[in-house]
Amino acid sequence: xxxxxxxxxxxxxxxxxxxxxxxxxxxxxxxxxxxxxxxxxxxxxxxxxxxxxxxxxxxxxxxxxxxxxxxxxxxxxxxxxxxxxxxxxxxxxxxxxxxxxxxxxxxxxxxxxxxxxxxxxxxxxxxxxxxxxxxxxxxxxxxxxxxxxxxxxxxxxxxxxxxxxxxxxxxxxxxxxxxxxxxxxxxxxxxxxxxxxxx
Amino acid sequence: xxxxxxxxxxxxxxxxxxxxxxxxxxxxxxxxxxxxxxxxxxxxxxxxxxxxxxxxxxxxxxxxxxxxxxxxxxxxxxxxxxxxxxxxxxxxxxxxxxxxxxxxxxxxxxxxxxxxxxxxxxxxxxxxxxxxxxxxxxxxxxxxxxxxxxxxxxxxxxxxxxxxxxxxxxxxxxxxxxxxxxxxxxxxxxxxxxxxxxx
Amino acid sequence: xxxxxxxxxxxxxxxxxxxxxxxxxxxxxxxxxxxxxxxxxxxxxxxxxxxxxxxxxxxxxxxxxxxxxxxxxxxxxxxxxxxxxxxxxxxxxxxxxxxxxxxxxxxxxxxxxxxxxxxxxxxxxxxxxxxxxxxxxxxxxxxxxxxxxxxxxxxxxxxxxxxxxxxxxxxxxxxxxxxxxxxxxxxxxxxxxxxxxxx
Amino acid sequence: xxxxxxxxxxxxxxxxxxxxxxxxxxxxxxxxxxxxxxxxxxxxxxxxxxxxxxxxxxxxxxxxxxxxxxxxxxxxxxxxxxxxxxxxxxxxxxxxxxxxxxxxxxxxxxxxxxxxxxxxxxxxxxxxxxxxxxxxxxxxxxxxxxxxxxxxxxxxxxxxxxxxxxxxxxxxxxxxxxxxxxxxxxxxxxxxxxxxxxx
DNA sequence: GATGAATGAGCCTTCATTCAT
DNA sequence: TATGAATGAAGGCTCATTCAT
Numbered sequence: 001x002x003x004x005x006x007x008x009x010x011x012x013x014x015x016x017x018x019x020x021x022x023x024x025x026x027x028x029x030x031x032x033x034x035x036x037x038x039x040x041x042x043x044x045x046x047x048x049x050x051x052x053x054x055x056x057x058x059x060x061x062x063x064x065x066x067x068x069x070x071x072x073x074x075x076x077x078x079x080x081x082x083x084x085x086x087x088x089x090x091x092x093x094x095x096x097x098x099x100x101x102x103x104x105x106x107x108x109x110x111x112x113x114x115x116x117x118x119x120x121x122x123x124x125x126x127x128x129x130x131x132x133x134x135x136x137x138x139x140x141x142x143x144x145x146x147x148x149x150x151x152x153x154x155x156x157x158x159x160x161x162x163x164x165x166x167x168x169x170x171x172x173x174x175x176x177x178x179x180x181x182x183x184x185x186x187x188x189x190x191x192x193x194x195x196x197x198x199x
Numbered sequence: 200x201x202x203x204x205x206x207x208x209x210x211x212x213x214x215x216x217x218x219x220x221x222x223x224x225x226x227x228x229x230x231x232x233x234x235x236x237x238x239x240x241x242x243x244x245x246x247x248x249x250x251x252x253x254x255x256x257x258x259x260x261x262x263x264x265x266x267x268x269x270x271x272x273x274x275x276x277x278x279x280x281x282x283x284x285x286x287x288x289x290x291x292x293x294x295x296x297x298x299x300x301x302x303x304x305x306x307x308x309x310x311x312x313x314x315x316x317x318x319x320x321x322x323x324x325x326x327x328x329x330x331x332x333x334x335x336x337x338x339x340x341x342x343x344x345x346x347x348x349x350x351x352x353x354x355x356x357x358x359x360x361x362x363x364x365x366x367x368x369x370x371x372x373x374x375x376x377x378x379x380x381x382x383x384x385x386x387x388x389x390x391x392x393x394x395x396x397x398x
Numbered sequence: 399x400x401x402x403x404x405x406x407x408x409x410x411x412x413x414x415x416x417x418x419x420x421x422x423x424x425x426x427x428x429x430x431x432x433x434x435x436x437x438x439x440x441x442x443x444x445x446x447x448x449x450x451x452x453x454x455x456x457x458x459x460x461x462x463x464x465x466x467x468x469x470x471x472x473x474x475x476x477x478x479x480x481x482x483x484x485x486x487x488x489x490x491x492x493x494x495x496x497x498x499x500x501x502x503x504x505x506x507x508x509x510x511x512x513x514x515x516x517x518x519x520x521x522x523x524x525x526x527x528x529x530x531x532x533x534x535x536x537x538x539x540x541x542x543x544x545x546x547x548x549x550x551x552x553x554x555x556x557x558x559x560x561x562x563x564x565x566x567x568x569x570x571x572x573x574x575x576x577x578x579x580x581x582x583x584x585x586x587x588x589x590x591x592x593x594x595x596x597x
Numbered sequence: 598x599x600x601x602x603x604x605x606x607x608x609x610x611x612x613x614x615x616x617x618x619x620x621x622x623x624x625x626x627x628x629x630x631x632x633x634x635x636x637x638x639x640x641x642x643x644x645x646x647x648x649x650x651x652x653x654x655x656x657x658x659x660x661x662x663x664x665x666x667x668x669x670x671x672x673x674x675x676x677x678x679x680x681x682x683x684x685x686x687x688x689x690x691x692x693x694x695x696x697x698x699x700x701x702x703x704x705x706x707x708x709x710x711x712x713x714x715x716x717x718x719x720x721x722x723x724x725x726x727x728x729x730x731x732x733x734x735x736x737x738x739x740x741x742x743x744x745x746x747x748x749x750x751x752x753x754x755x756x757x758x759x760x761x762x763x764x765x766x767x768x769x770x771x772x773x774x775x776x777x778x779x780x781x782x783x784x785x786x787x788x789x790x791x792x793x794x795x796x
Numbered sequence: 797g798a799t800g801a802a803t804g805a806g807c808c809t810t811c812a813t814t815c816a817t
Numbered sequence: 818t819a820t821g822a823a824t825g826a827a828g829g830c831t832c833a834t835t836c837a838t
Contacts, residue, residue: 038800155388156387166366170367173369176317185358189358248809442803443829444831516625550789557779560775567771568768568770580756587757590751632810641821
């Protein structure tokens with residue numbers, strides 16, 4: 001018999017995560033303090049602790065957030081027949097999720113999560129898994145493209161998928177150093193690189 | 200001890216940096232403690248503090264370490280006439296500096312430095328500058344290649360350079376998630392992408 | 399513990415100040431450690447820090463304590479018509495506040511506060527202001543006494559007030575060196591010096 | 598067989614004391630560091646330590662410095678026949694030693710020494726003794742004046758001497774709070790108070 | 797359930813002192 | 818003797834976590 005409705009609990013939990021996300025994006029996992037989170041969420045220490053048993057739990061929850069956009073990106077790509085067009089579509093979905101001006105907090109959280117992964121196995125697994133699915137999709141698209149004759153046969157699908165995912169993630173990083181980077185221009189540059197794979 | 204020789208002083212400083220590098224690579228800038236560094240270096244707090252005035256100074260020194268290999272990479276590329284070959288050469292130099300098994304600590308430090316850059320302007324400037332020079336070199340090579348007719352004219356050199364640098368850095372990241380990644384295979388994949396730029 | 403009553407909070411704050419006062423009187427501002435204060439108050443570091451943000455804040459709070467007795471002394475004097483009697487009354491109030499056996503801690507704190515004032519502008523302002531009001535009152539009494547003809551006209555009220563305040567403070571100091579100093583005898587000596595001002 | 602001449606040793610010792618005096622006047626005994634003294638004196642730690650075995654020794658040496666002027670003051674007073682004139686002479690000697698603009702460092706050192714005396718028995722003894730001699734001289738002058746009929750018989754010489762010494766020391770303190778205090782005016786005010794003792 | 801005051805281990809840093817050269 | 822690099826105990830302060838109310 002819960003004292004508060006499940007809906008209210010979920011809302012609370014979500015509020016805490018929002019506050020934590022802001023704090024972590026601002027100061028990093030290690031430097032952000034729980035007192036920051038308490039203040040940012042407007043909730044008491046005890047309350048936050050009743051939703052998350054430790055700071056690490058909060059970090060894991062944030063680091064583990066699966067960005068819906070990636071799933072969308074994969075689905076969008078799956079609908080395309082032409083393999084390179086499918087890859088470009090996936091790429092565009094990723095870019096519009098991570099390279100826009102509005103996505104700055106997401107970029108910061110991505111980077112600090114990657115870094116945190118070095119020191120926490122759970123975060124590591126979560127970060128690694130997050131790039132496995134896109135990579136797997138790219139491998140499938142490339143291999144299928146090779147079967148249908150749309151992609152050059154001498155391409156190592158595994159390595160090429162790694163290179164592509166790396167480029168996408170690298171651009172997220174690059175956007176941090178160079179916020180003025182032109183998304184359309186860089187999208188076209190990537191298109192041009194990809195075109196080299198066509199038979 | 201009376202005045203120490205300058206050579207010995209440099210050695211000490213270098214020893215401290217080595218110890219700090221190991222500690223930071225292991226635990227991150229924020230989580231690594233100076234006590235760790237004292238223990239790892241076998242020196243006392245006071246001694247370390249006579250070489251570096253604060254933990255932040257130590258962080259900056261590590262984060263600012265210019266990797267000689269990058270300079271070498273740029274020089275190697277400068278010697279090549281063919282633009283794409285020059286880029287491939289640069290790429291290989293970077294890969295052999297960061298993607299080998301032995302370079303694991305370097306990869307970890309790169310990632311934590313990038314993350315730290317989000318919270319420290321000095322580290323930010325250092326990290327950003329570290330990728331500006333390679334990028335500038337790539338722009339120059341591409342533009343020159345367009346003038347000599349070796350590179351397609353419809354390529355936006357700036358954006359393409361960003362994409363390339365991103366791919367190189369992204370692979371550093373990728374190697375962290377997938378240590379088994381084959382360097383030769385990924386090198387060839389990158390070669391194939393680059394070949395698409397040829398006229 | 400949930401929200402503490404304001405009364406209890408004030409009590410805590412007061413307890414901490416009491417403990418700090420004892421520690422500072424015993425060892426001085428610089429030599430007394432906060433660990434001492436924690437132990438003396440029976441509270442933890444975190445708790446004390448939630449009431450005072452730094453050691454300096456604690457020092458300022460102690461150094462700034464306005465001794466109610468001084469105010470009382472001024473009011474007592476204000477009621478007297480005869481100027482020299484008014485001054486003697488003020489003097490007696492000050493002496494009974496600072497020169498009794500029970501006031502030893504107060505004397506010690508006065509001296510260390512005066513010394514601390516040399517190195518901290520805020521403490522300086524506080525200490526200086528602490529003697530301005532008595533001095534101002536003395537100037538007013540003397541000038542008024544000159545108008546009514548009770549005090550010699552050739553007296554420089556400002557300088558005389560300085561000399562008087564100095565004598566009062568100096569006796570506080572003297573009582574430290576010579577705890578056996580007789581309060582009645584010294585009070586009479588001061589009376590005799592003051593009598594020289596009468597017309 | 599000393600390696601350096603005794604004269605040179607004395608000079609060194611004196612240089613160190615000068616540096617220490619400046620440092621202590623600037624920051625207080627507790628806050629001034631020996632590294633400050635090393636820098637201010639231009640000598641090494643080892644060298645300073647060969648002249649003073651600890652920081653406390655240095656503090657004691659500074660706190661114990663007998664200001665020649667006081668001796669001069671006493672001698673000057675001894676030459677005067679009229680008791681009140683003798684006291685005024687002594688007072689003037691003290692004032693010109695401690696209340697001039699140039700004596701600021703001396704005032705600061707006096708105050709920090711008095712404060713330090715609270716926490717160090719040796720400094721206490723030194724400070725207390727420093728005011729005993731003037732006080733004793735005043736007692737002698739007053740008693741002799743009473744015998745010769747120049748001073749009122751109902752004066753308690755002991756208490757009056759205490760009050761006088763207190764006034765002199767208090768004025769030193771007062772000059773710290775009010776550097777603009779007029780020395781001639783305050784001297785005259787003291788004269789006027791003293792005149793009240795005449796028969 | 798919620799509160800927020802309180803805890804205390806542990807961090808960064810300083811500085812009196814030592815001692816090999 | 819003189820040097821100054823090195824030591825390391827200890828200080829001020831923070832913050833994840835707990836628990837009485």
